[in-house]
Amino acid sequence: MKKKSRFLLGLLITMIISVLLAGCSSDTKTASGKTQKDNKTITVNVAINGKIGPLLIAKEKGWLEEEFKTVNAEVAWSEFPSGPPLLESLASNRVDISALGDGALIAGLDKKLPFEVIAQSGTGESLSRILVQADGDIQKVEDLKGKTVGVASGTTAHVYLIKALKAHGLSTDDVKLINLQPDDAQAAFETKQLDAWVVWNPYRILNIKKGIAKELEVNATILAPSALITRTEFGKEHPEIVEAYLRVSLKAAQWQNENPDEAAKIFSEHTKLPVDVVKTIITSEKPDLFFTEEGIQAQQESIETLAKVGYIKSEFTFEDHINDSYIDNAFKK
Template identity: 70%
Template sequence: MDAQIEWSEFPSGPPLLESLASNRVDLSFLGDGALIAGIDKNLPFEVIAQTGQGESSVRILAQEDSSIKQIEDLKGKTVGVASGTTGHVYLIKALKAHGLTTDDIKLINLQPDDAQAAFETKQLDAWAIWNPYYLNNIEKGNAVALKEKGKILAPGAIIARKGFAEEHPEIVEAYLKVYKKAADWQIENPDEASEIYSKETKLPVDTVKKIITAEEPNIFFTEEAIKAQQESIDTLAGVGYIKKSFNFKNQHNEYIDEAFKK
């Protein structure tokens, strides 16, 4: 039995959710926005692990020569973000932390490549985006990252299609073991890992190394990450993006426990 695995260089959104719904993907990753939307829509997948807490994965960028210096300065400005993604969730939470809502800004729904072009031509005042986009723009001197109050986490999730997981739990468990082995190797070998990722993404090796060493991958759910997911759920329910809030702790399953039981 060959599992169908979806790989992506950025948090997957609506296209992946559609693939899950049509049974074209068995194992994949979801950013918190797509994860929450998928659970809200009762799509057939299981949350089997996390990729990390997401402390360094998303930022709000402003033009390098802009008068925008803090989140409060976004009021009345044009901000790009891909709707329903982890960047969208991060933006809503950041605005809320600074006494603003999306009604206070001019929100433009743009996918990353389109937003990149719009940001470069200064059609956007700001852009809520994840790595490698945000660090690549900062490294090129195109942008600055706005600082937010407190710490806003954007945990990523590893998921499995429900029917596949129920029929082949041994494959799901084996996948988690292999994923952790690869993540542990990356932590121990950042230079070699950076070279490999650089060849695949065409990003500079130094930029890749900064991204993969900013936060160590961790597939085990932490209380801090669970709390962050719950805050995202409650926030999205509060703005009407999802129908109602739900308890994220209830979304966990036994696959990771079975894979790593003593």
């Protein structure tokens, strides 16, 4: 009888210990101290916006995959030609982390789409320009009145056009706007279906080097800061993953700045553009990550301008949409 009691007691103790051990192993601490249940690997939908940028460097080097392992996550990559289609995917929870130009960024915030601004990526001063036919008769911005102008609606180039026209006493009502994504606009410009085309690099510099386009001089300094973003709910659930993304973003930006020749080769392979063209693009402005007063003010001025012309419903305060806790935690001493 005593042996049976001892056996049952031992069995009970063994069961209790097994339950306790299972409970301990089901909660796994991540690098930032956040607990993930059942050691489940999180798939992060990371979107590359455009053809050239530090995020592509990170992808080529495998840095994001490497960093994400420390927070029990993996990458699912996607690519978009511009911000507006990317926003559509974000709204349907198919993008968790990415970057946006100021046009799509402001439009998305105005529509109250579920994302937060987590970092800044340069001032964008050298980003977009107005191209016209090299052999055409358009010599200045004022000559655009009544002309056919191609631009991807809702992008940073669209915002640039609105500001450039305003600086010369015009508005988008004074031109014939055609909404075209860059690759479609390229074909239309080459066949002279467009009198002018507002676009960013690499299209801008490539068409000038090909001799088919020239830039119009604008009497204003127009900044167009890009921003890194995260889907709001994703950031709340996985702040450690957002912080890991920011660490890799800075690493990639610094590597690009310090190794322009190698970076240009990587981008050249991806875009099929000449290496010298790519190098000119990436050295025209060095990417960064940290918010600046200049960048924030430029975004606010864009919001006010776009509200006045009816592009967005109403003005709002850009700083209200910045969540700098991620960048603070990612780089705290």
